[in-house]
Amino acid sequence: MSTPLDIASLIDRERIRPFQWTIFLLCFATTLFDGFDTQAIAYTGPAIVAAFNLAPGDLAPILIAGTLGMTIGAMTLGLVGDRVGRRPALLGGVALFSIASLATAFASGTSQILVLRFIAGLGMGGCTPVLLALAAEYGPARHRGAIMTGVLLGLPAGAMLGGLLAARMMPVIGWEGVFVIGGAAPLALLVLLWFALPESLHFLVTRAGNDQHAVRHVLARIVTWPLADDARFAVHEAAARASVAALFREGNARNTVAIWAVYFFNWIAWFMFLSWLPTVLKASGLPAAQAPLGTVVVNAVFIVCAIPLSIALPRISTRRLLIALLALGIAIAIGLAYAETSWGLVFTLAGAAGLGIGGQQIALNYLVVGAYPTTLRATATGWAIGMGRVGAIAGSAVGGTFLNMGGPGGFYLTLAVPLAAALLAVIAIRTNEPEAGTSLATAAH
Template sequence: MQKTTKELIDGQALSKLQYTTFFVCFVMNILDGMDVMVISYCASAIASSWQVGPEELGMVFSSGLAGMMIGAMFLAPFADHIGRKRMILISAFLMGASVLMTAWSQTITQLIFLRFLSGIGIGSMLASTATLTAEYAPDRKKDFWVSFVLSGYPVGAVITGMVSANVVPEYGWAVMFILAGLASFICLPLIYFLLAESIYYYLKKQPKGALHLVNKILGRMEHVALDSLPEIELKSSGIPVNKLLNKEYSMPTLQLWTALFMAFGCLYFLLSWIPKLTEATGLSMSLAIYAGTVFNMGAFFGIISQGYISSRMGIKRTVALFLGITGILMATFKMFIGSNTLLFVIGLLGFTLQGGFVGLYVVAARIYPTEFRTTGLGWAIGVGRLGGVIGPALGGVLIGIGLSMAENFMIFSIPVILAGLITFYLASTKLS
């Protein structure tokens, strides 16, 4: 009997095509991190140049996050109709064009609009690359490879921070947006020539020549060709959202949404405001930018470590531990201001907060059955992003009324601790 595609992928060693797919998706998430964080690293320079206050900058940050929510919930699903590769190409082009045009923006309104557009591309890119990676990774290594691809996000943020520290003080903030936009355009050929379309997309949609296209990919993976297309490989998703709130899933769904909302709010408050807040403590602009870089460098190691620890401790306990430590560090942040350990603590915050945050994606993927897992994950991210929209805007208001860095950190420690507790007590038998 002919093996299914799933059995072929799960039963053999990874091929060059799969490694290439993971690498390209990793690079695309590096671009994601670059395009999200470039505004944060340039915020002080923009505020100084345009004479704008923290409330207006908060709206700029939030507009990008609102775009990410729209992109993840409403643009990315079109990948099921046009293919994952095409959607990744569209996302990269949208990111590159909007980020590049930002360099020539003249008003806050233009900046808000362009950040919203780039956010749509960023949100769609994240969802599309994670999906494509999951569909090419064997089950036994799926969690690792998806986490690896997502870890490209903080890598991009680190690269942007290092470049910004040298470029912004010397050449101005607009040059950073030119560089970030060009990076996306340069990667378009990388996507087109190296990235393979998802086999599962061909099997689900079965466009003209699908069997030939599938066998061409299987050949590159050194797998046996299919004799014919299966009648059903993946069922079409027509599950209404209320499935997430039926008797079995209502409690874990609401708990997950609440935890993600709070974690998103805290994370994006820190991502958006760390450079400017640390500058307010007396650090130079360059060192303030490096604070954001250290935060995201810690995130890369935190994401990888969380995946390793979760496989031994269980995902609920690991996420709760990471988020709980984050809350304690934020609540006691005042102790470290002015000391030599400040940058180390910021890196540790990146390690624990982003490690725990990415763990919530794993929680979402495990709670729901295959029949509506995509719907569950998409809505969890969408609801969580509302917290990401509110967090930076609230931070702008709090800074605007004169609260100190330590006071802001103490306020935002509350939701992240609550997110950890909610995750620990999440009512699902599918989690340990």
């Protein structure tokens, strides 16, 4: 019997084929609608507050429910994908957030919206790790970082698209219409995914009864040279994950505590800012129809900055970059607090926040690469992101409280506090910067 051919090596030696581009585009389209639905509650928030006669702070439980659902979904749907396949896990996640978003349009009370946002969050949070794993698996290693970055850009692009739609169409279709679109469009995508999305090759070999026929059928659309009739295919099993305890041994404890703090506090600021920005702008006096444009500006700048950041990060000091970004974020928060109703300045600073508060989302994972040995990076990244998600829940929860207590100015000033805490944590980190050319994708796989 011939020696099994390594699937990853077969993919790495080929150029990206149309079949693979189709997979990447389907993954991007999924994150696009995911981003749309994730931010839907932010840019419809002011209208929901008005429709149900709520105080701005009363929106907090709904925001928390969605973020909590995303956290649980991200932690569980990946495990489901490992057991039953990434294709059915992704289809299930899309169906979940599509149906829940569509049902939100017909909710008759805030309690129903809260439950539906939690359910939608399960699907939205769960889709991202599954589709990233699928896209990375079908991409050559030399392009994996760019593929993953490109797919993830669908999240801010969807949020920006939703903000534009809300600003232009919500006066006509109402907040309910936004959720109709946010549910119906991904349901249409679900049909395409059903017919065009392949299963994970890794799953087919290791979990699906070692289905060599299915693997050969897929690889025939990627590999240009003929595969022998008796060829068999295999994958290299990744080394077992290091224990969490190892993150606190052999001199790693200081970096672990500091990195967890950076994720936690930066995600507090980022999600507090994103989730509450349209409501804060409306409270500042901006017409409700224009408030979603704040989300558009923030995400547009984030997208523009993400590509050069992802190219530059493997070549520069991530720690110094994060210090600069966090210092910029603090300055932006203070500037917004005193901008009041100078809308040109407000929108300029809000756009800059896409870099000064959101840019860290691109850089943070690279920080782990320089702070831990290779064997610990996957575990360290997973737990750091988990701490970030806890911060996201906290940020979504407290934004309304600070808006009620201190008004828009107090809200913006509050953002500087977690950013300052994150800055101090970055300063405390001791890293061995990765060699030039090391990418997050390389480190994580």
